[in-house]
Amino acid sequence: MNDLYLQLTVAILIGIGAGYLGSFMVLRRMSLVGDALSHVALPGIALALLWNFNPFFGAFTVLFAATLGIWALERKTELPSETLVGIFFTLSLAVGILLVPDHELLEALFGDISSVTIPDLLITLASVTAIVVITSFILRGLTISTLSKDLARSMNVSVDKINLLFLIMVSLIVALGLKVVGTLLMGSLVIIPAAAAKNVSVSVSRYVFLAALFGALASMGGIFAAGFLSIPAGPAIVLTGGLIFLITLAPYIKKN
Amino acid sequence: MQETILDIQNLTVSFDDNKVIDDLSFSIKKGDVIAIVGPNGAGKSVLFRALLGLIPYLGKIEWSPDLKISYVPQRFNVEKDFPLTAKEFLRLKSKDQNKILAALESVGLKNKQSDIHHIEHHLLDQRLGWLSGGQLQRILVAWAILDDPDVLLFDEPTTGIDVGGEETIYNLLKKLNDEMALTILLISHDLNIVYKYANSVLCLNREKICFGPPRDVLDPQALIKLYGGEAKFYKHEH
Numbered sequence: 001m002n003d004l005y006l007q008l009t010v011a012i013l014i015g016i017g018a019g020y021l022g023s024f025m026v027l028r029r030m031s032l033v034g035d036a037l038s039h040v041a042l043p044g045i046a047l048a049l050l051w052n053f054n055p056f057f058g059a060f061t062v063l064f065a066a067t068l069g070i071w072a073l074e075r076k077t078e079l080p081s082e083t084l085v086g087i088f089f090t091l092s093l094a095v096g097i098l099l100v101p102d103h104e105l106l107e108a109l110f111g112d113i114s115s116v117t118i119p120d121l122l123i124t125l126a127s128v129t130a131i132v133v134i135t136s137f138i139l140r141g142l143t144i145s146t147l148s149k150d151l152a153r154s155m156n157v158s159v160d161k162i163n164l165l166f167l168i169m170v171s172l173i174v175a176l177g178l179k180v181v182g183t184l185l186m187g188s189l190v191i192i193p194a195a196a197a198k199n200v201s202v203s204v205s206r207y208v209f210l211a212a213l214f215g216a217l218a219s220m221g222g223i224f225a226a227g228f229l230s231i232p233a234g235p236a237i238v239l240t241g242g243l244i245f246l247i248t249l250a251p252y253i254k255k256n
Numbered sequence: 257m258q259e260t261i262l263d264i265q266n267l268t269v270s271f272d273d274n275k276v277i278d279d280l281s282f283s284i285k286k287g288d289v290i291a292i293v294g295p296n297g298a299g300k301s302v303l304f305r306a307l308l309g310l311i312p313y314l315g316k317i318e319w320s321p322d323l324k325i326s327y328v329p330q331r332f333n334v335e336k337d338f339p340l341t342a343k344e345f346l347r348l349k350s351k352d353q354n355k356i357l358a359a360l361e362s363v364g365l366k367n368k369q370s371d372i373h374h375i376e377h378h379l380l381d382q383r384l385g386w387l388s389g390g391q392l393q394r395i396l397v398a399w400a401i402l403d404d405p406d407v408l409l410f411d412e413p414t415t416g417i418d419v420g421g422e423e424t425i426y427n428l429l430k431k432l433n434d435e436m437a438l439t440i441l442l443i444s445h446d447l448n449i450v451y452k453y454a455n456s457v458l459c460l461n462r463e464k465i466c467f468g469p470p471r472d473v474l475d476p477q478a479l480i481k482l483y484g485g486e487a488k489f490y491k492h493e494h
């Protein structure tokens with residue numbers, strides 16, 4: 001029973017963080033960045049497993065480095081982040097698959113919530129708290145720079161700093177979520193709750209709140225469904241999110 | 257004699273060895289309404305970005321000290337379902353409710369008597385992307401004047417507005433210029449508007465083709481040089 005509460009808490013926290021950040025990723029057309037970043041993490045996980053330390057740190061280190069690389073290149077070349085991330089992730093995925101020990105590969109790709117420990121919970125709690133607090137601080141600048149970079153700069157908003165901070169936080173939530181849903185599905189956790197929230201939100205405050213809420217609900221529903229139906233948690237969470245998205249489409253269908 | 261608030265000398269802006277603005281010099285006095293005209297790609301938007309210090313440049317751009325400059329950029333594409341209400345947009349600049357109401361009155365979206373609830377329901381609580389072209393432009397002008405700026409840089413204020421709406425936006429800008437001694441620089445493609453509302457026009461096609469009162473400087477030779485071809489412009493004498 002304790003295990004279930006542990007898993008639930010970790011999953012819900014990650015759902016909140018992923019939804020919260022995902023809301024702006026969708027607005028900034030970074031929907032696929034989460035997916036690609038989760039693939040980039042695979043070599044980091046591999047090295048962590050080979051050298052016996054917590055895969056989270058392995059993943060986050062690689063993601064952090066990749067994020068810095070993407071941010072720096074984007075500033076220099078004006079290529080969109082999706083192109084750069086696309087290049088990184090296909091290479092990393094190949095390297096990762098080669099490096100990860102065979103018996104660990106399934107867990108790395110699909111996650112294994114049952115392996116979550118108390119230290120994982122503490123790291124997750126601290127990280128998601130930091131994400132929510134920091135994002136609240138930069139919310140104004142984030143919103144303005146999403147509307148127009150020129151406008152933001154003319155108002156003395158540090159567009160580049162905010163971009164970097166945002167990308168780092170995305171790396172953090174991806175690294176955290178890998179344990180729960182794995183590298184193949186982590187991307188959906190940042191997109192689906194936010195996309196669902198966008199369907200039913202007019203204001204940005206409601207949008208961001210709902211994205212976090214739907215993330216939490218998807219996690220919760222997924223964990224329970226996984227227990228009930230004896231299926232892996234990762235796909236269950238993602239499918240629950242998909243169900244929420246379909247429900248938010250309903251008013252549109254009724255209108256038409 | 258009005259004071260000079262902006263002095264530009266030998267301004268040159270290049271991107272990758274391409275000169276987008278070449279050796280431009282002019283000055284602006286407080287209370288001026290300056291229209292900047294020229295073909296596409298002539299450097300007009302780039303000029304604004306240089307004036308705001310957003311891009312590197314050669315030459316001198318000297319604003320009066322302590323000036324508040326407001327900028328409304330051209331590319332402000334808000335998709336229809338972007339979740340941001342007009343109210344939230346305005347509050348990104350100022351959370352002062354009184355200032356917001358005053359700005360809405362100035363732009364003609366609210367009259368003194370009307371109820372805040374009415375305007376909230378029909379306008380402020382709607383998504384930016386759902387507003388009509390004219391309403392969005394007025395919201396953008398309201399946004400621009402929220403912090404009582406001294407200078408307004410307005411990049412193509414009427415992109416996407418029908419002709420009737422165009423007239424009223426310019427009337428509005430002229431009114432603000434009169435009432436608030438607001439210096440306005442606006443980029444425009446419409447020479448009729450330039451004649452009617454601007455006291456000076458800057459013809460820009462990488463370099464300064466003309467600068468001065470529209471009546472004096474907008475002659476056929478200047479227009480040919482500016483637009484690079486047979487630009488026939490018939491000035492209606494009323």
